[in-house]
Amino acid sequence: MIVFRYLSREVLVTLSAVSAVLLVITMSGRFVKFLAQAASGALDPGSLFLIMGFRLPGFLQLILPLGLFLGILLAYGRLYLESEMTVLSATGMSQQRLLGMTMAPALLVALLVAWLSLSLAPQGAYQFQMVLNKQDALTEFDTLEPGRFxxxxxxxxxxxxxxxxxxxxxxxxxxxxxxxxxxxxxxxxxxxxxxxxxxxxxxxxxxxxxxxxxxxxxxxxxxxxxxxxxxxxxxxxxxEKPEISNEVTDRDALATRDLWGSNERKSIAELQWRLSLPLLVFIVTLMAVPLSRVNPRQGRFLKLLPAILLYMAYLTMLISARGALEKGKLSPVLGLWWVHALFLAIGLALLYWEPLRLKLASRRGMKEMARG
Known part of the structure; x- marks a missing residue:
């Protein structure tokens, strides 16, 4: 239990730090974009922080899985570098047991991501759409600023x-x-x-x-x-007399309950995307645990770049599959699930490849000693 609390604390602290940095970078870029629209008169400057608040759940649902992935890589990489993992391995800590302990904080993150993707993010997108509809109903004299063309x-x-x-x-x-x-x-x-x-x-x-x-x-x-x-x-x-529209044009602003049972491909793709984000958390955890294993002489950042590229490939394929599903190029039955199945297989291969390689090398060495 002490080891479990120690590992969970290391992962969650690193996850919080990484997610905070990613959130600041993402929101800064979006804030600059909205600020430019406000400067041109397309948005009311007084609604900028309100808009950012409505967009926050949508940012977090994508940032948290990446933050967890990087958090595991950095936290466990440090433990391998300082030989703490070597001590734990000597006391019987296998990769499978380490993965089981890591799944506990991953479950917490997955539940949070599920809450964001299925509830908070659609509500925020809906409120964001309503703010834009109100902005569209404003005339230039509602957003006019003195002394500025x-x-x-x-x-x-x-x-x-x-x-x-x-x-x-x-x-x-x-x-x-x-x-x-x-x-x-x-x-x-x-x-x-x-x-x-x-x-x-x-x-x-x-x-x-x-x-x-x-x-x-x-x-x-x-x-x-x-x-x-x-x-x-x-x-x-x-x-022109302003008319505020309550129409929602974006699928990401629809409530999740409105997507269930829909036969429209865009609605099906949106629903599968929302369900994919919590599932993404568990699969990236499965990949991160074996990828975090490094040799102290190689440094903790040796596998960081390949791991990030693997994560980006995962997310890119999910986005591409979502687009193909919306255009009717993929069957709704196949949908986004084949991407998860592919990277689940990659995660299992990463988890069991190193122990299998060491086992085969050990047998080969024993055979050579027997021959000698």
Whole structure:
């Protein structure tokens, strides 16, 4: 029991450290992406941390299996390097017994990954989809920031305001540039609106109007001298009425109970993917235990790169099989399970190959001694 607690603590501590580093790297990359979208006006800056919170379970369900795999390699590699495993082997610690002890923390991680993949991650993806739907319903004036040019509609409209009130209803120093398209969708030049003041009016029926005051409108095409200039005291433009959609388009945002019994290939692939992640934990544990065995003279990192490449091959084949299943190139019966079966066989081969090799070498040596 003392050895079991010691090994479990070493694995779990290393798992926590590795997973924390991987999580920081992953979330930093995604945060930079969302930050760029917020800077362009595609996202509300106030919802950035909310979005990251909703995406956290989806990150963790992929990070934890890798963290466990690397945790076993690093923790047990250190024990082999410091000859602690040699002492344990001398007291009867076989590879199979070591694997059995390692499966206990692996079971804990698998249960956590199952909770994430089957429940928390779909809920987070659904809430993330709802946030995006709300963002799509916002107009440029809902995300407008004073003193910054904001491109919208793929750059077809540029909006700028020098001043903006706290309630976002009063604007000062307004500039709006928009491409004009004809009925044939051909470019008809640009239209530029400038105004000293502007305000947002909401009618009782919910319709919203942008009212500009004391300004000019310029219509024409760049490079030509036929610009039309209109001076106005008041210029009103009706804005689109925001409509928030509750529609979920991504399969990963669907609840797991909605995937059961579905005949759609994408739903089947999504369900098998969610079930594969907890199964992935046990198989990578089976592979990590024999791969962590190193010679003290070779160093603890000798097998780290091949082990990571093996893990990446496993995950890549799972993703490829998922895509093939979605496109109908794989039978749902075969699905993703053949990938697990393949790497289960690889894990068993790694586990029993070294003892078998040593046993054969021992028999060969005994035969040579008998002949001598």
């Amino acid at each position: 904001q491109a919208l509609n793929d750059g077809s409209r540029i909006t700028y305001t020098e001043k903006l009130s706290d309630d976002r209803s009063q604007l000062g120093g307004v500039f709006i540039s928009e491409k004009r398209l004809g009925q044939d969708k051909k470019d008809r030049g640009i239209s530029v609106l400038v105004a000293d003041h502007g305000r947002l009016e909401v009618k009782p029926d919910g319709n919203r109007f942008l009212v500009l005051e004391d300004g000019y409108r310029y219509d024409g095409s760049p490079g030509q001298a036929d610009y039309r200039v209109i001076k106005y005291d008041t210029y009103g433009v009706q804005m």
